[in-house]
Amino acid sequence: MTDLEQALRALDIQPPTDLVRTTLIETGAADQITTIDSPFGPLWIAWSPRGVTAVTPRFACESVGDFLDEHRRNAYVIDHLPRHLEERIDKALASGMTSDVPVDLRGLSDFQRAVLAACSRIEAGTVRSYGWIAEQLENPGSVRAVGTALGRNPIPLVVPCHRVVRSDGAIGNYAFGPEMKRELLIREGAILM
Amino acid sequence: MDTMTLPDQAEMRRSILDDLDGGFTLMVMTYQPGIYSGALRLTRHHDDAQEIAQDTFLRAYRALETYDDDQVATLAFRPWLWTIALNLCRNRVRRSRGTSPLPSEETISVLDEDPFDEEGWNDRFAKLTVTQRTAVVLRHVVDLPIIEIAEITGRPTGTVKADISRGLDRLRTIINGEDHR
Numbered sequence: 001m002t003d004l005e006q007a008l009r010a011l012d013i014q015p016p017t018d019l020v021r022t023t024l025i026e027t028g029a030a031d032q033i034t035t036i037d038s039p040f041g042p043l044w045i046a047w048s049p050r051g052v053t054a055v056t057p058r059f060a061c062e063s064v065g066d067f068l069d070e071h072r073r074n075a076y077v078i079d080h081l082p083r084h085l086e087e088r089i090d091k092a093l094a095s096g097m098t099s100d101v102p103v104d105l106r107g108l109s110d111f112q113r114a115v116l117a118a119c120s121r122i123e124a125g126t127v128r129s130y131g132w133i134a135e136q137l138e139n140p141g142s143v144r145a146v147g148t149a150l151g152r153n154p155i156p157l158v159v160p161c162h163r164v165v166r167s168d169g170a171i172g173n174y175a176f177g178p179e180m181k182r183e184l185l186i187r188e189g190a191i192l193m
Numbered sequence: 194m195d196t197m198t199l200p201d202q203a204e205m206r207r208s209i210l211d212d213l214d215g216g217f218t219l220m221v222m223t224y225q226p227g228i229y230s231g232a233l234r235l236t237r238h239h240d241d242a243q244e245i246a247q248d249t250f251l252r253a254y255r256a257l258e259t260y261d262d263d264q265v266a267t268l269a270f271r272p273w274l275w276t277i278a279l280n281l282c283r284n285r286v287r288r289s290r291g292t293s294p295l296p297s298e299e300t301i302s303v304l305d306e307d308p309f310d311e312e313g314w315n316d317r318f319a320k321l322t323v324t325q326r327t328a329v330v331l332r333h334v335v336d337l338p339i340i341e342i343a344e345i346t347g348r349p350t351g352t353v354k355a356d357i358s359r360g361l362d363r364l365r366t367i368i369n370g371e372d373h374r
Contacts, residue, residue, distance in 0.1 A: 004365060008333035011314060015229035015246060023221050023247045027254040029214040074218055 030074040051102030096124025115149040325360030
C-alpha cells in the first residue's frame with residue numbers, strides 16, 4: 001500500500017456514537033421504553049415511531065430487564081414519553097377511550113391483529129364475550145383462539161382486552177390477574193354479574 | 194463492532210429472514226460506519242454524512258419490509274446500500290453546491306485539532322472529477338472491491354479502475370504541489 005493509499009484509509013473514521021441508536025429508533029427497528037404513572041399504578045410502555053408496541057404494569061415486571069425479556073424487542077430506555085404520545089395516553093387511560101392512541105402491532109399475525117381491532121371497538125363501561133369477538137371476525141368457531149390472542153395482547157389497557165368476559169358472565173382470565181380485571185371494569189362503570 | 198467479527202452475507206441474510214429487526218440491527222452496525230465515512234468525503238459535511246448514513250438505512254428498512262424471502266435471498270447488501278447512499282450523496286451535493294463545509298456542533302472539537310487534515314482533503318477531493326472522487330473514496334477510503342464499485346456506479350470495471358488510477362495520480366500531483374509551496 002502506498003503512502004497515499006494509507007493516508008486515504010486513515011480517512012475511514014467512526015461515525016458519532018449515537019448514530020446506530022438514532023437510526024434503529026427512527027426506522028422502528030428498535031423501540032424506546034419508559035415508565036409512566038397511570039390511574040392503575042406505574043406502567044412500562046414501549047413505542048416505535050408508528051405507535052405503542054407494549055404496555056405492562058410495573059408490578060408484573062419489576063425491572064427494566066424483566067420488561068425487555070418480556071417485550072422481546074430491541075429497545076432503548078429514555079426518561080419520558082414524547083409529548084404527542086403522552087397527551088393521548090393520559091387522556092385514553094383516564095377516559096377508557098383509547099382509539100386515539102396509535103399502536104404498532106407488527107410481528108403479530110393477521111388473526112391476532114383482527115382480534116385486537118375488534119376488541120378496540122368495545123366501549124368503556126361495557127363488556128363483550130369471547131364469542132362476540134369471534135362473531136365479529138365472522139369465525140364463530142374461533143372462540144378459543146380469540147382467548148389465546150387476547151391473552152397475548154401486547155398492549156393491554158390501550159387495547160382493552162379486560163372488557164372481554166366469558167359468555168356466562170364470569171370475569172374470565174386476565175394476564176395480570178382477575179382482580180385487576182375486575183377493578184378496571186368497576187372503575188369504567190361496567191355492570192358485572 | 195470489531196471488523197474481525199463482521200458477519201458474512203449468508204449470516205446476515207439468515208438473520209434478516211428470521212427476524213427483520215434483529216437482522217437489520219446487524220446490518221446497521223456492520224455497514225453504517227463505512228457509509229458515514231464515504232458520505233463524509235463525498236459531501237464534505239459531517240451533518241450531511243450523518244443524515245445520509247441514517248436515510249440510507251431508513252429507505253433500506255422500508256424496502257426490506259416489503260421484500261419477500263426470494264428478494265432478500267438474492268440481495269447483495271453492501272452494494273445495494275451503497276447504491277442508495279450514493280444517490281442521496283449526489284442529491285445532497287447538487288442541492289448544496291457552492292456552500293462551504295460547516296462543522297456540526299459535535300465535531301467542532303475534533304475539527305479544531307483537525308487530526309485528519311479534513312480541510313486539506315476536502316480541497317484535494319474537490320479538485321477531482323465527480324467520477325474520480327467517487328471511485329477513489331469507495332475504493333481507498335471505504336475499501337470496497339472494484340467489482341462492487343462498478344455495480345454501485347453502473348460503470349464497467351475497466352472504467353472504474355481508470356477512474357481510480359487517474360484520481361490517485363491527480364491527488365499525488367496536488368500533494369506534490371502543496372509540498373513545493
